[in-house]
Amino acid sequence: MSLRYLTAGETHGPQLTAIIEGLPSNLELDFEALNFQLQRRQKGHGRGRRMQIETDTAQIVGGVRHGRTTGAPVALVVENKDWKHWSSVMNVEPIEGNDEAKRRVFRPRPGHADLNGGLKYNLKDLRNVLERSSARETAARVAVGAVARQLLGHFGVKVAGHVVSIGEVVAATPNLPIDELIAVTEESPVRVADKDAEQKMIELIDRMKAEGDTIGGVVECIVTGLPVGLGSHVQWDRKLDGRIAQAVVSINAFKGVEVGIGFEAARIPGSKVHDEILHTADKGFHRASNRAGGFEGGMTTGEPIVVRGVMKPIPTLYKPLASVDIDTKEPFTAQVERSDACAVPAASVVMEHVVAWEVAKAFLEKFGGDSVEEIQANLDSYLSQVEAY
Numbered sequence: 238m239s240l241r242y243l244t245a246g247e248t249h250g251p252q253l254t255a256i257i258e259g260l261p262s263n264l265e266l267d268f269e270a271l272n273f274q275l276q277r278r279q280k281g282h283g284r285g286r287r288m289q290i291e292t293d294t295a296q297i298v299g300g301v302r303h304g305r306t307t308g309a310p311v312a313l314v315v316e317n318k319d320w321k322h323w324s325s326v327m328n329v330e331p332i333e334g335n336d337e338a339k340r341r342v343f344r345p346r347p348g349h350a351d352l353n354g355g356l357k358y359n360l361k362d363l364r365n366v367l368e369r370s371s372a373r374e375t376a377a378r379v380a381v382g383a384v385a386r387q388l389l390g391h392f393g394v395k396v397a398g399h400v401v402s403i404g405e406v407v408a409a410t411p412n413l414p415i416d417e418l419i420a421v422t423e424e425s426p427v428r429v430a431d432k433d434a435e436q437k438m439i440e441l442i443d444r445m446k447a448e449g450d451t452i453g454g455v456v457e458c459i460v461t462g463l464p465v466g467l468g469s470h471v472q473w474d475r476k477l478d479g480r481i482a483q484a485v486v487s488i489n490a491f492k493g494v495e496v497g498i499g500f501e502a503a504r505i506p507g508s509k510v511h512d513e514i515l516h517t518a519d520k521g522f523h524r525a526s527n528r529a530g531g532f533e534g535g536m537t538t539g540e541p542i543v544v545r546g547v548m549k550p551i552p553t554l555y556k557p558l559a560s561v562d563i564d565t566k567e568p569f570t571a572q573v574e575r576s577d578a579c580a581v582p583a584a585s586v587v588m589e590h591v592v593a594w595e596v597a598k599a600f601l602e603k604f605g606g607d608s609v610e611e612i613q614a615n616l617d618s619y620l621s622q623v624e625a626y
């Protein structure tokens with residue numbers, strides 16, 4: 238059975254729920270490390286007031302005993318502390334004249350899921366769409382991805398992420414070993430290792446916020462310690478770079494993805510794009526560069542995976558754009574819900590975790606076993622085969 242998960246829950250409902258199936262047994266879970274990832278997702282300059290209300294922690298309510306997975310589905314719950322402020326809005330039907338009717342959403346926000354969701358599901362209170370389309374759901378995905386990250390960590394695979402740019406402000410390429418990159422960007426409120434860019438990004442976010450506007454950016458994720466040959470060239474839906482691209486664009490507000498040098502590859506000749514092949518006794522086959530971002534033919538090359546994601550600006554604007562009242566069809570400005578001005582630093586944490594998930598899934602497809610010990614034996618045997626090749 239391949240690794241899979243589902244999430245459920247509304248942003249202003251009682252909790253988010255996730256079920257993971259296909260994890261091996263005997264994986265030691267570090268709950269503190271898991272919750273640390275959830276807290277990282279809440280941070281970053283530009284987040285709104287909601288993040289001051291929440292202190293995200295995952296409760297594990299299935300599949301783990303004595304701190305280790307048993308092979309059964311792992312169930313996770315993340316509480317919404319804000320729910321207590323929304324229980325009447327969530328529970329009482331808005332009807333003309335009652336207080337809840339004032340909270341009905343009927344002027345869809347351009348850029349959000351409101352209008353499409355209302356039309357598609359035939360819902361006249363767009364809150365029914367907003368509640369689930371909210372990026373609150375990414376807390377559940379980070380919890381799930383944090384488990385995947387620990388599975389990868391058990392086999393020496395590391396995942397890092399950082400912000401490349403916000404608006405026009407581009408950070409200098411960090412070029413640090415992965416542990417240092419993780420440590421340095423952790424300290425930064427915008428998750429960059431470049432102090433000049435950091436200050437300019439903070440100023441830009443503050444200016445956007447003061448103007449009732451929002452701003453997006455580019456984030457990068459790096460995965461090290463993977464062997465050659467995860468994913469496959471033989472079928473379109475087994476190409477791991479393609480699967481990662483889908484996962485990245487599935488993050489709320491993500492509109493583009495690049496693998497390695499990505500779009501730059503369209504502007505320069507092949508001689509400056511492809512990574513020359515080398516072989517030495519100690520390293521075996523390896524590359525002189527990693528412009529491919531760790532992929533050829535949908536398979537890992539053994540070099541680090543490097544992927545970038547593009548996040549558009551947050552759709553909810555305090556200075557709202559033109560919209561239409563869905564009842565009267567009259568022009569109106571879009572409704573304003575409490576909102577972030579910039580969530581690019583937080584989204585980089587989400588990206589790390591959706592990538593970790595896809596990589597863990599491919600890892601289990603290749604080395605799959607019912608316990609971590611069985612997986613280790615499969616991995617060791619494959620590594621010997623590659624070494625002897």
Ligand SMILES: Cc1cc2nc3c(=O)[nH]c(=O)nc-3n(C[C@H](O)[C@H](O)[C@H](O)COP(=O)(O)O)c2cc1C
Nearest residue numbers: 349350370372489490551552553576577580583584
């Ligand atoms: C971490 C994070 C936080 C977000 N916060 C907000 C927010 O406060 N307000 C908002 O309108 N959109 C926010 N978004 C973006 C919307 O959820 C997203 O634009 C919406 O679901 C529509 O989907 P699409 O942009 O992918 O088409 C956030 C996205 C992420 C990843």
Ligand SMILES: C=C(O[C@@H]1CC(C(=O)O)=C[C@@H](OP(=O)(O)O)[C@H]1O)C(=O)O
Nearest residue numbers: 285287370371372373376574575576577
């Ligand atoms: C709750 C989170 O992000 C939310 C994502 C979001 C949206 O529309 O996507 C809108 C805002 O919701 P609220 O109106 O409740 O403040 C953000 O705070 C979170 O990241 O945990």
